[in-house]
Amino acid sequence: MLSPAETEALTLSLSVAARSVLFNLPIAILVAWLLARARFAGRTVFDAFVHLPLVLPPVVVGYLLLVLFGIRGPIGGWLYQNFGIQLAFTSTGAALATAVMSFPLVVRSIRISLEAMDRGLEDAAKTLGAGAVDRFFSITLPLITPGILAGAVTAFAAGLGEFGAVITFAANIPGETRTLPLALYTALQTPDGDALAARLALISFALGLAGLLVAELLSRRIRRTLGR
Amino acid sequence: MLRVQLRKRRGDFSLEVDFHAPVPGVTALFGRSGCGKSTLISLIAGLLSPDEGRVQIGEDVLVDSERQYELDARHRRIGVVFQDARLFPHFSVLGNLQYGARRLPRGAPTPIGFDDVVSMLGLGAMLRRRPQELSGGEKQRVALGRALLGQPRLLLLDEPLASLDLARREDVLPYLEKLRDALAIPIVYVSHQFDEVLRLATRVVLLDGGRVLADGDLAAVSRHPALREIVGPDAVGAVMAGVVERMDAAGLTVVRVGDAEFVIDEPATPGQRIQIQVLARDVIVAAARPAGLSVRNVVSARVVSVTPDVGRAVLVELDIGRTATLLARITSRAAQELGLSADVQVWALIKAVSLRGHVFSAPAR
Numbered sequence: 001m002l003s004p005a006e007t008e009a010l011t012l013s014l015s016v017a018a019r020s021v022l023f024n025l026p027i028a029i030l031v032a033w034l035l036a037r038a039r040f041a042g043r044t045v046f047d048a049f050v051h052l053p054l055v056l057p058p059v060v061v062g063y064l065l066l067v068l069f070g071i072r073g074p075i076g077g078w079l080y081q082n083f084g085i086q087l088a089f090t091s092t093g094a095a096l097a098t099a100v101m102s103f104p105l106v107v108r109s110i111r112i113s114l115e116a117m118d119r120g121l122e123d124a125a126k127t128l129g130a131g132a133v134d135r136f137f138s139i140t141l142p143l144i145t146p147g148i149l150a151g152a153v154t155a156f157a158a159g160l161g162e163f164g165a166v167i168t169f170a171a172n173i174p175g176e177t178r179t180l181p182l183a184l185y186t187a188l189q190t191p192d193g194d195a196l197a198a199r200l201a202l203i204s205f206a207l208g209l210a211g212l213l214v215a216e217l218l219s220r221r222i223r224r225t226l227g228r
Numbered sequence: 229m230l231r232v233q234l235r236k237r238r239g240d241f242s243l244e245v246d247f248h249a250p251v252p253g254v255t256a257l258f259g260r261s262g263c264g265k266s267t268l269i270s271l272i273a274g275l276l277s278p279d280e281g282r283v284q285i286g287e288d289v290l291v292d293s294e295r296q297y298e299l300d301a302r303h304r305r306i307g308v309v310f311q312d313a314r315l316f317p318h319f320s321v322l323g324n325l326q327y328g329a330r331r332l333p334r335g336a337p338t339p340i341g342f343d344d345v346v347s348m349l350g351l352g353a354m355l356r357r358r359p360q361e362l363s364g365g366e367k368q369r370v371a372l373g374r375a376l377l378g379q380p381r382l383l384l385l386d387e388p389l390a391s392l393d394l395a396r397r398e399d400v401l402p403y404l405e406k407l408r409d410a411l412a413i414p415i416v417y418v419s420h421q422f423d424e425v426l427r428l429a430t431r432v433v434l435l436d437g438g439r440v441l442a443d444g445d446l447a448a449v450s451r452h453p454a455l456r457e458i459v460g461p462d463a464v465g466a467v468m469a470g471v472v473e474r475m476d477a478a479g480l481t482v483v484r485v486g487d488a489e490f491v492i493d494e495p496a497t498p499g500q501r502i503q504i505q506v507l508a509r510d511v512i513v514a515a516a517r518p519a520g521l522s523v524r525n526v527v528s529a530r531v532v533s534v535t536p537d538v539g540r541a542v543l544v545e546l547d548i549g550r551t552a553t554l555l556a557r558i559t560s561r562a563a564q565e566l567g568l569s570a571d572v573q574v575w576a577l578i579k580a581v582s583l584r585g586h587v588f589s590a591p592a593r
Contacts (some may be wrong), residue, residue, distance in 0.1 A: 123275050124314040126301045128328035128378045138327075142318045225318070 002203075006196075008175055009183035010203060012091065016166075016179055017159030019095035021152050024106045028151065029141075032110035051104045058101060062168025065097055069169070089170055094177040097165040102155035109154060113147025114140070146222045153215035160207055180204050230255075230382060230414055234271050234281035234291075243267050243438040249431060251286070251414040256425040256446075259435035260458050265418045266311075268435070269386045272416070273308050274301030285382055285414075302331075307375030307413075311387040313367040315359035321370050322355040328378025338379055340411070345373045348410065349403050364392045365399025372403065376411075383407075383415045389424060397424075404428055409589040422459045426467060426505050427586045434458075445469065446503065451545070451553055461538045465507035466555045472496045472587075480524070480580060486550030490578070491524040494585035501588040508537075511556035512577035513544060515566050524580035529554065531572045534563055544568060546576050554578075 002010065034040075035047055053061055069076035069087045079085040087093035117140065125135045141148075163181040170177040172186060184200040187193035230249040236242070243264040249255035257265045270276035272283055274290070277298060283291040290299045307328075315324050325345070332338065346352050349369045359367060368388050375383060385404075389397045401424070408415060408428060419425055425432060425446070432449040434442040442452040449455060450467035470485035475498070483490045483502055496502055517526065529546035532553070537543040542563050546554040554576050568574070 118314070120310065120312065120314050121316060123301075124308070124310065125316075125327070126275065127273055127304070127306060127308045128374065129302045129305075129331035130327075131302060134331070139316060 005174070005183070006199065006203065009178055009180050009200065010207075012175070012177075013160050013179040013181075013207075016091060016095045016098055016162075016177075017156045019092065020098035020102060020159040020162075021106075021155050023095060023099040024103055024155055025148065025152060028103060028106040029110055029148065032107045032114055035107070036111045036114040050107055053101050054104045058162070058164025059168050061100055062097055062165040065093075065100065065165065065169040069093070069096065087169075089173065089177065091170070091176050094166045094170040094179065097169040098159040098162040099155075101162050101165050102158045105158060106151035106155045109151030110144060110147045113144040113150075117143050146219055149218055149222065150215065153211065153218065157208060157211040157215070160211070161204065180207075229286065230416070231282070231284040232268075232272060234268070234278045234283065236267060236271060236276070236278045236281075238267065241267075241438060243271075245433075245435070245438075245440050247433045247440050247443045249414060249416060249433075252412045253431060254408050254415045254417050254429040255431040255433060256429035257416060257418045257433050257435060258420065258422070258425050258455075258458075260420055263435040264438040265420075265435060266386055267438075269308070269384050269416075269418055272382075273306050273384055274299065274304050288381075305379065305381050307378050307380030307383045309368065309371045309375050309383070309385045309388045311390050313359070313364075313371040315362075315367055315370055315374070317359055319359075320355065321351065321357050321359065321362070324359065324370055324374050325351070325355075325377055328374060332379060336379065340376050340379055342377060345376050348406060349373045363396065363399070365396040368392070368400050369403055372400075372407070376407075376413075380413060383413050385415060385417045387418050387420070389419070389421070401427065405589075420458075422455075422463055426503060426584075430469070430503070430588070447552070450505075451555065456543075462509070463507070464537075464543070464555060464557065465505055465510075466553050468504045468506065468552055468554075470502050470504055472498050472500045472502055474498050481585070483585065486548060486552035488527045488548045488552065490527070490583065491580045492583045492585045493580050494583075494587070496585070496587045503586045503588065505584045505586075506554055506578055507582070508543060508555040508557035510578060510582040511546075511554055513546075513556050513558055513562070513566060513568070514575040514577055517575050518577065521577070522579070523577045525576075525578040525583070527554075527576045527578075529574055529576045531568050531570055531574060533570060534568050536560070546574070548576065 031050055066088060067073055071077060071080050071086060071088060076087055087096055121139055122135050125139045130138060161181050166177060166179065167182055172178050172182045180200055180203060184197050187197040187200060229251050233246045235244050245268060257268060259265055271278050278291060280293045281291060290304055349372060351370060351373055354362060354366060389400055417428055430446055432446050433440055434449055434452060434455055436454060441454045442449045446467050447469050456464045468485040470483040473482045473484045476482050480491045481494055481496045483492055483504060490504060492504060527548050529548045532545040532547050535543050537557055540559055541557050542560045544556045544558060546556060548554055556576060
């Protein structure tokens, strides 16, 4: 049904989006917790900084990533020299760029459920002898799962379509960083590529719709187990 | 003994209390909403830091601001039952019950057994259920069980019945009475319902505006003028602590209070401690001992004071011997006609059926 190139773009998109979510979650949970619970100097500036990818042109984000994580960049260089890890122009780099772009969405979703959570439950756990880390893993984390999952699904769905940051930081390499939108863009640049572009658009459309349905089913099931 | 001396300022409200509670037994923190009861509970539990003060259970100091010492809430071993139960929605009833038990230090003594708690609180049939499938009363029973299984040395109950309607309160109150009589754990019971206090507590700390107005046995505090304002004119009365003497030929219970005996229609067994509430509006004052009346309780009394009350009524405080006291609400006209003033000898008349008694199975001290 799908040509090899289409399959390649599709699986790459899925893989990049999935890895971007994995990069995202631990840091997003930490940042959301800091924003929702901690009181520290510069919190407002930090909050704004976290939301920057929402307002910056994706190309700017890709460029900044290139500066920082490129092979001669301060972080990218260190990673390459010590661990032989190269991010720019790789599919991992594409996942990183995608993660940065969807990061504010995930933080926002987790933060909302953290703020909506009844903190009295944590107090109750405290009087029952639970320490801070214990309380986080036994009470807080399970209760904000709906927010985490909603954030993850949104980030995954958004990640399937990330274009600007990916093409800037990871380029458009077939089989490595040419995800669905990049393949579609390439098809449009190619003479006689109209039919392929239309097929790729259709795949993206179906994928997005499926993602939204899965998200809805998941959140319903979780709400039921949490009794809300 | 629980000893609490605390100061805490929160915005316009300031709390400044100093009281102690005997161990074991139930001490009620009583006052209207907003008097600082819940703040006080949070301070004792360690969920809030005081500005200044000291909290001590027996020899163990939990808070001592002079030494900058504050034991973390999780090490206090104080069981708290909140007004809204606060059961963990992602755990079953069983999971909730085991939460505290699983976090006890290794080798800690567990005098309160799981099976005992389950049977005492009637939780057996709901262990697999989720909190959201329980009624309000059932939730509070699970919350009680969860607190108990943390092996607390003090139990704080923060208006556990306030979110329940009257019928549902009966799903919980008998269990609270059972706990009080069966366990050696001191209980601090916060409430703004005087009938709950009457039924459960032997000592009362009367709070208003963040201050302790009175602190002592329920019988003594029940006469405090400030209490009258809080409970409202219809509930004004005296509380007497007595001991069940015998059952009379008609099956009524005879209770000894100081030098006086009262007949009451409340099943009990001789030797039990009983707390009797006599509402002021139910007491008749007679100048001479009457005859040919249906009234069961005719008690010799001495007038202590006559004070203005609501409307055209006065409140007569009557001494019935050995510091036991009654309050009678009569019209000021009646008081004039009887010539009531301090030290006049009178008779107090109370129908057996208008007395409400609450039995305590175990001596509360």
